[in-house]
Amino acid sequence: MDAVTPPQEPEAFWSDARASLAGLPDGRGLNMAHEAVDRHLSGPAADRVAFRFLPKKGEPLEMTYRELAAESNRFARLLERLQVGPGSTVFLLLGRVPHLYVAVLGALKARCVVCPLFSAFGPEPIRSRMAAGDARVLVTTPTFYRRKVAGLREALPGLDHVLLAGPPEETTDPGVHCLADLLAREDAHYRIPDTDPQDPALLHFTSGTTGVPKGALHVHEAVVAHHVTGRSALDLRPDDRFWCTADPGWVTGMSYGIVSPLTSGVTSIVDEREFDAEGWYRTLQDERVTVWYTAPTAIRMLMKAGRELPRRFDLSSLRFIASVGEPLNPEAVVWSQEVLGLPIHDNWWQTETGGIMIANIPGQEIRPGSMGRPLPGVEAAVGRRTNGEVEVIREPDEEGELLLRTGWPSLFRTYLGQEERYRGCFQGDWYLTGDLVRRDADGYFWFVGRADDVIKSAGHLIGPFEVESALLEHPAVAEAAVIGKPDPMVGEMVKAFVALHPGYTPDEDLRLQIVGHARKRLGSVAAPKELEILDDLPKTKSGKTLRRLLKARELGLPEGDVSTLESPS
Ligand code: AMP
Numbered sequence: 001m002d003a004v005t006p007p008q009e010p011e012a013f014w015s016d017a018r019a020s021l022a023g024l025p026d027g028r029g030l031n032m033a034h035e036a037v038d039r040h041l042s043g044p045a046a047d048r049v050a051f052r053f054l055p056k057k058g059e060p061l062e063m064t065y066r067e068l069a070a071e072s073n074r075f076a077r078l079l080e081r082l083q084v085g086p087g088s089t090v091f092l093l094l095g096r097v098p099h100l101y102v103a104v105l106g107a108l109k110a111r112c113v114v115c116p117l118f119s120a121f122g123p124e125p126i127r128s129r130m131a132a133g134d135a136r137v138l139v140t141t142p143t144f145y146r147r148k149v150a151g152l153r154e155a156l157p158g159l160d161h162v163l164l165a166g167p168p169e170e171t172t173d174p175g176v177h178c179l180a181d182l183l184a185r186e187d188a189h190y191r192i193p194d195t196d197p198q199d200p201a202l203l204h205f206t207s208g209t210t211g212v213p214k215g216a217l218h219v220h221e222a223v224v225a226h227h228v229t230g231r232s233a234l235d236l237r238p239d240d241r242f243w244c245t246a247d248p249g250w251v252t253g254m255s256y257g258i259v260s261p262l263t264s265g266v267t268s269i270v271d272e273r274e275f276d277a278e279g280w281y282r283t284l285q286d287e288r289v290t291v292w293y294t295a296p297t298a299i300r301m302l303m304k305a306g307r308e309l310p311r312r313f314d315l316s317s318l319r320f321i322a323s324v325g326e327p328l329n330p331e332a333v334v335w336s337q338e339v340l341g342l343p344i345h346d347n348w349w350q351t352e353t354g355g356i357m358i359a360n361i362p363g364q365e366i367r368p369g370s371m372g373r374p375l376p377g378v379e380a381a382v383g384r385r386t387n388g389e390v391e392v393i394r395e396p397d398e399e400g401e402l403l404l405r406t407g408w409p410s411l412f413r414t415y416l417g418q419e420e421r422y423r424g425c426f427q428g429d430w431y432l433t434g435d436l437v438r439r440d441a442d443g444y445f446w447f448v449g450r451a452d453d454v455i456k457s458a459g460h461l462i463g464p465f466e467v468e469s470a471l472l473e474h475p476a477v478a479e480a481a482v483i484g485k486p487d488p489m490v491g492e493m494v495k496a497f498v499a500l501h502p503g504y505t506p507d508e509d510l511r512l513q514i515v516g517h518a519r520k521r522l523g524s525v526a527a528p529k530e531l532e533i534l535d536d537l538p539k540t541k542s543g544k545t546l547r548r549l550l551k552a553r554e555l556g557l558p559e560g561d562v563s564t565l566e567s568p569s
Contacts, residue, residue, distance in 0.1 A: 010407055013377035017228045018221070018409070021263070024192060031195035032202075032223040033108035036262035037072060038192070040065045045238065045265035053098055054271045054283065063098060065265070068105065071098075073190035074183045075106025079137070081186070082161050086111035086193070089133045089203060092248075093117045093126065093140040093149070096272045099165035099179060100248060103139045104258055108201055109192045112137075113217070115203040118249030118460075119144065122523030124470055125213070127152045129205045130159065132215055132416060137161045139179065142169045197221035197409075203416065204251045206351040207463030209452040215416035218354045223259060225355035225377075225410035230260035232375050233347050233359040234291055235320045243269040243283065244293040250460065251351045252324060255410070256293055260355075266291075277305035281313040288317040296328045297458040297490050299344065303332065304489070307339050315340060320362060322347055325459035326491045327447050330368035346371050348445065350433060351461075352425070354410025358445050370444040371437075379405035382439050383430065390427040396441040399448055402433040453547050455484035455492050462494060462526045464547060470521040471496055471528075474514050476504040479537045482528065483551040496528035497550055499536045506533040 008016070022039040023030050040046055050068045053061045063071070084090070090107040092114065094100040100116075107114045115133050117126055126148055130138070135156060140149060142164050150173060153159065163179040202218040230236040234256065242261045246252035261268045269287045273279060275298060284292065302310075321336060321344045328346040336344045347359035348371040358380060360372035374380040382400040383390045393400050404411075406429055415422040425432055436448040455462040464482035471480035479499040484492030498514060500506055511533055519527040538546045552559045 029195040030197040033105040070188035071102040072105035074186035076109040077186040079110040088136040090137040124521040216412040222410035226260040227263040229356040233356040235362040240266040243289045285313040295459045333368035402437045403430040458490040481545045493529045495530040
């Protein structure tokens, strides 16, 4: 019989994992950007391509680790020149262009906090996040600035500097500079200051059921988890050509689109173009992608494009495929095996965990439809909340909330300005994920659903409250409620119900006006795809709108307990 190595205790595991990274010279701490870039300058990866950018227009552009180190040094120096000190927040509102990557790494070197925003956001999500994150600096394009940010300057008095990636347009707005001009004046050498592993590094906004978006704050030592999970869950090796299709505006695009592959010294492909089935197969082929990390909605869209299309491409470089962000239907795993010759490895994590926690890992049996098993260093359980306590369910196949034992380095450290909400996520040693799951007898976890009303559309988490607030800004709207309606392609689509103020006629014209208003305020990600005007919305006796009931009615499901309903309608 083979000797079996017992699984390592999480504490020892993370301590070894930390030791596998370099740390700043002379024991001056641990800095994410140093581990991602500068550490490679004395090794074989120094002149390897770190990013190969495929722009929307024009020729591909490559940046080696050495070049990335120099450019990010310039950005760090620029922040110092602008007197943007450690702990200040640098926001990014950009497509997948080189300046974004340079700014992320430069800001981390200068010990600023980096907060990426998805570029399809409209002005309202941008304003609320920049206000909550106390934005000092914004890196954006001239067009995004004019269309989405210029009108918000009064609401963002702390925003001192706007650095424009691209030819600047005429503006008299204060603090607006051309980024390329400023960088050209900076020296390419920079000494990263001492960095405490617990210093804040990354801020990612995520959505809850109620209230404003939550800014989950991560620290520099999260890089330890980014590094080891890139190896254990994505099988990254130094000679890989890796393509993470997630936008850096979301946590996957940051942790695994930037930090993790860099720490392993791999070459990442960054495709700025939007999804297009043929274009994606072409990228996989022409870029000789070996490891591909993508999302279920994209896979379903490829499946819809048919089995003939991929046959026209040579995909033989592909070695490993993984997916995250929403449930991956078992058929997709089977399709992938049949059509691409490889299965898809589903994995699970969320903004708060900062890195992959549960995965179908290389070399282990994949159970199609399952998210896999906890990674080394991660202890997961199924639990039930009762009277403020959490009870762990030991028997297999029981449904309950997914719990994770605290102690891994990429766990978030707070929700910015919402300490109580943050504390509410923990019970003793357990972090409560808000996801419902079951665990089978072999330790595989199966996703059941969310414990709250948050909507997952095309992998993006959307808070109903944020959408409802934007709808309520329209003068005709008296009440609004938003639900996730199941959709075969994007998982769930945003559906809104509104009731009108007296004096407004509920006709098609007004309906379209309200939809248009929401789209303009929120952008295409969160705006409702469907909107229905009702006479009034069902509420509890205490006046709380019952999204659950609207959803049940929409789906033709049993309405459940309606005893608390104000006036059953
Ligand atoms: P986010 O914080 O935006 O990354 O969203 C995290 C949420 O996405 C999780 O809490 C889950 O609800 C969902 N999610 C992530 N990965 C998976 C997966 N593999 N299967 C099902 N749901 C997932």
